Amino acid sequence: MKLPAFDYACPRTLEEATALLAEACGDAKVIAGGQSLLPFMAFRLAAPGLLVDLRKIAGLTGIEVGDEEIRLGAMVRWRDILDSAALAHALPLLPAAIGHVAHYQIRNRGTLGGSLAHADPASEFPCIAVLCGASVDVVGAGGRRTLPAGDLIAGPMETTLGDDEIIVAVRFPRWPEGRRWAFDEFALRHGDLAIAAVAACYDMDGPHIANARVAVMGATDTPQRVPEAEDALNGRAPGDDTFGTAAEAASAAIEPTEDLHAGAAYRRALVGTLLRRGLRASCTRQREAAE
Amino acid sequence: MNTPNTYIGGHVERVEDARFLRGAGRYIDDVTREGLLHACVVRSAVAHGRLLSIDAEEALAMPGVHAVLTAADVAGEIPTIPFRRPNPKIGPYAQPVIARDRVRYFGEPVALVVADSPELAEDAAELVLPEIEPLPAVVTRAASLAADPLLFPGTTEDNVAAVFTATRGDAEAAFAAAALVVGDSFSTQRQTALPLETRGLLAEWDADAQHLTMHGAAKLPFFNRRAMARMMDLPETSVDYVEHDVGGGFGARGEFYPEDFLVALAARTTGRPVKWVEDRREHFAAIAHAREAEAQVELALDASGRILGLRGEMFMNVGAYVRPNGMTPVRNCAQFMSGPYRVPNIALQATALVANKTPAGTFRGPGRYEGSFFIERLLDMAAAQLGLDRRTIREVNLLTNAEMPHPLAQIRPSDGSRAETSCDSGEYAEAFHRCLQAFDWEEKVRLDGRLIDGRYHGIAVSCFIEGGASGPAETARMRVAEDGGVEVYVGSSAIGQGLETVMAQIAADTLGLPMERIRVFHGSTTYLAEGWGSYGSRATVMGGNAVREAGLALLERFRALAAGRLGVGEGEVSVVGLQAVGPDGVVLELADIAAEGLASEAKFLNSDATYTNGTAAVHVAVDPETGRVEVLDYVVCDEVGRIVNALTLHGQVTGAAVQGFGSVFGEELPYGDDGALLVGTLADYLVPLATDYPRVRCLSLESYPSPTNPLGAKGAGEGGIIPVGGAVANAVASALRTFGVAPNHLPLSPARVWALLNPSE
Structure with a gap:
C-alpha cells in the first residue's frame, strides 16, 4: 500500500498542464484533492508515470451564482459547497447531497472536478450534475469544449475525457423560485459509499407536479435519470399515492448492481423506499418553509 | 493491608494518556536504526495450490534490493510455529513459517523482499513471480468435511484438526425427560480483531554476540522468545523481545506469526537491522481471523423454564493451519456455552475444520461470544414457547453463590489448561437485577414489538460469564532507585488496556507510596528472567498479584535491611510508607537504604480461572424497509470481584460492547469460491x-x-463483547415478532435483516 514511483509536475497554467498531459500520452493523471486517486495508487490499481497537480492554476476555484447559471470551479472542495450561503439558497439540493460525502477530512480536500473525473457510481456530485442537467467545461491541448454531465460519464469509473483534458468548471442552470427537491441516501455508516441514493426535483404547476426529474446513484453502474419515475410524477398531485407510484416505477426501471454489501433485490427495494421518503420530505420541507 | 493509600478502587486517570495525547507514544514504526532495511512480504494470491517455483531474478536486479528470501533460504526443515495449547491431534496442522511446496491460503507468505525503503521493497515484491499450480479451494464446511481435497494429503486423512467434547451429567436422559426441547441452527461470521495499529517488527542481529533483538513484541514476549530461539537454534538468552507502545491487541496481535521468523531471518542474513510494518490490506489476509462457527444445538427445559440439558454440535472453520492459540475458541465454545446458567447435563461437540482461508486465532471473548449468541437465542425461543417472561427464564437458571465453586462442563481432549474449571464466586442474579433496573425494563418493555414512526422497537437481555486469570504464573520485580522512586518490572504486556496505571495503583497501595513514585516497565524479555504476558483477561489478576507480592517482599527486605542498619531485631522495626521506624523512634528513609540494593522479586502462581459475571440489556429500533437496526440504549452490569480502576474497567467494557456491535452489524471477512479474500480495506x-x-x-x-x-x-477485559450477539439478535427478534423472523445468523447487516423480512426476494 505504498505509492508506486511517479514524476510530479505543478504547472501554473492550463496550457502547461494540458501540454504535459498530451506529452505523457495517457501515462499521466491530474491530481486535485487526491482523495480517490491516492488510495487507488496505494493499492496499485493505478500507476501513472506523472501526476499533474492543479493547485497553482488560477481560475479553477470559486462559486459564482449568476442570474442564469451557477458556476463552480473544478477545484471547489466539498467544504466550500457546504459553507456557501449562496448555494444553500440557489441550489439547496447540492449541499444536501454533499453532506453525505465521506468524512470531515476528506470533505476538506476532495474536489468536485476530481469526483466527476473519477466517476464513481456511488458519488453524489455526478448524480446531482446529471439530475440538474449541468454542463461541464473541459480544456484540452486542442482547446475548450463543453458537454452535458450525462455525456461525460461513460460508465463506472469511466469518462469520455481525453488523455489531455482537464475539467475546469461545472455550470448549473438556475432554478425557478419554489422548485422542490429531494435527496435521500442509504449507506452502511455515515460517509460510506452509498448503497443507494436518489435525487429529485420538480416544480408545481397549480396543484400538479411539472418538470419532474429523478436520478439514482449507488444502486446502478452510473448515476442516471429515471424517466419512468418522472412520468409517474408529472401531471399528478403530490402525495403518498403519487410518490408510491413513482417509487415503484423507479424500483422497476433500474438495473441494480450487486456487491459484498447488497444484492440487486435489496438495492431495488431501497431505491423505492428512498424515493418515496425523499419526495415526502420535499413536501414537508415546503410546508415548513411556508409557515 | 493497613496503608493510607486507596488507589485501588478509585477512578484513577490513565498515566499513559498524557503521553499518547501529546503524540509522544512510541509505536513500532517510530523505532528506527542506523542502516535500517525494510521488508515486504510476497503473499500467495492463490488460496490452494502447488508452489512450483519462485522467480526473483528481476526483483533482485533492482537497485536497492538486498535480498529475496524464500523457503530455499531456510536451512533444513521449514520450522513450524509451536502451539501454546498442544493436543494430540493438531500436530500436523502447525503453520510452517514460509510456504515451500504448497500454499494453503490467500495471503500465505511465499517470499520476503528486503530493500532500502518500504516503497522499493513493495515495487520489488511486485516483480517476484511465484509459479503456483492451483488446486480446488476448500472454503465451506461441507467441502472441508468431504475432505475433497485434503489440505495435508499424505499426512492426514481428513480436514479435521480436532474434535472437542464438553460433557456433564447425562444429557440423553435429560432430553428424554424434558417438557420442552428447542433447537435450531445458528452461525457467526468470520471476522478479525482489527487492532488499529497494524503489526510491525524490527529485528536486529548482533553477529558478534550471536544475539537477536525483536522489537514490536505484544501480548506474550516470553513464549515468542522461546519459539524464536528454537527456530533460530539459539539459546533462549540470545533472543530478546522488546515491547513498545501497542495500538490494540484484542487477542490477535502479538502471537508468533510467520513474519516473526522471516524478519529475523532477514536481519540475520543481511547483517542489517530489518523492519517490516504490515499494511492494512495484508493485515486482513495475514493476522488471525476468528468467529467462523456454525452450530446445531438444542436446549431441554422443564415446564417452569429450568434448563435440564444442552446438546449439539458445532463446526469452526479455523482456516488453513492451527495457529498457537487456534483451538482456544473451539474449546471455549463447547466448554462455556452454558455461560452463567445452571446446566446440569451437557453433551456438546465442537469440530475444528481446516479450509483454505487465513488461519484463525483468538479474538476477545474467543468462543464465548459465539456460544453466548447460541444459548441466548435458545433461551428466548424457549421462553416464547413456554409463555415465560424472558427475564424469568434467565433468573431461574442463573447460578447462586451458594453453588460455588460451580464446575463447568469437562472438556476433552485436554489441551493443558482447564480441562476442568469452576465458576469461583458470585450471586449472578445481582448483576442481572442491577442491569435491568438501570435499563428500566419495566418502562421499555411497553415499547417492545411496537411500530413507532416507521420503526419496530425491541428489547432484550443477555447474561454472561467471562473467564480470566489464565495461569499458570506471572512475575514481577521491584527495585528502589537512587532517587527513591520504585521501579516495577512486570511480565504482563501493555496492549492499550492501561496496564501502567493499574500496576502503579497496586504497587503504590502495597508500598504505601504515592503513584508518582512508581515507574512501571513491562512486556519485554529484558526486564525479567521469565514471564507470561497479557491474554485471557489475566494481567490485572496475575500481573497485579505478582506486583503485590513483589511489593510485600520489598517491604520485608526494607525492614530487614533497616533492622541490620539499626542493629535491632526485625520485629522491632515497623515500616510505614517510605520510612522504617526503629524501637527508639529512629527513622530510616527508603532512599537511605536504596544504595544497599533494595530490590525484590515475586512469582505469583495460580491456575484457577476467575469468572466475572454480568448482564447486558439492549433497546433497538428496526427500520423494516431498509433493514437498518439502530441501538438506542445499551446497559451492561458486571461483577468483577474487585474493581481496581473503575475508569479503565469501564473503558474495557464500553470498548468491548462497541466492538461487539461491529461484530453483530457489519464486520465480515467474506471469501470467494476460489478462496480469495474479498475484503482488503476499511471501506469494506x-x-x-x-x-x-x-x-x-x-x-x-x-x-x-x-x-x-x-x-x-x-479478569474483565473481554466480558463486554460476549453477550452482544445474543442481546442484539434477541432484541431484533422481539422487535420483529409479528413477522416471526429468526435472526439466527450473524451479522445482522441491513441487507440481512431486510432479507429476513423479505424471504421471497
Missing part, C-alpha cells in the same frame, strides 16, 4: 465508528471477591 470491513452508537452505560459490582487471588480481582 465495517468497524464501528465513534459516532455510530449511543453511550454504553456501564455498572460494576464488587460484592464477591474471587477466592483465587489475594486481590480478589477477576
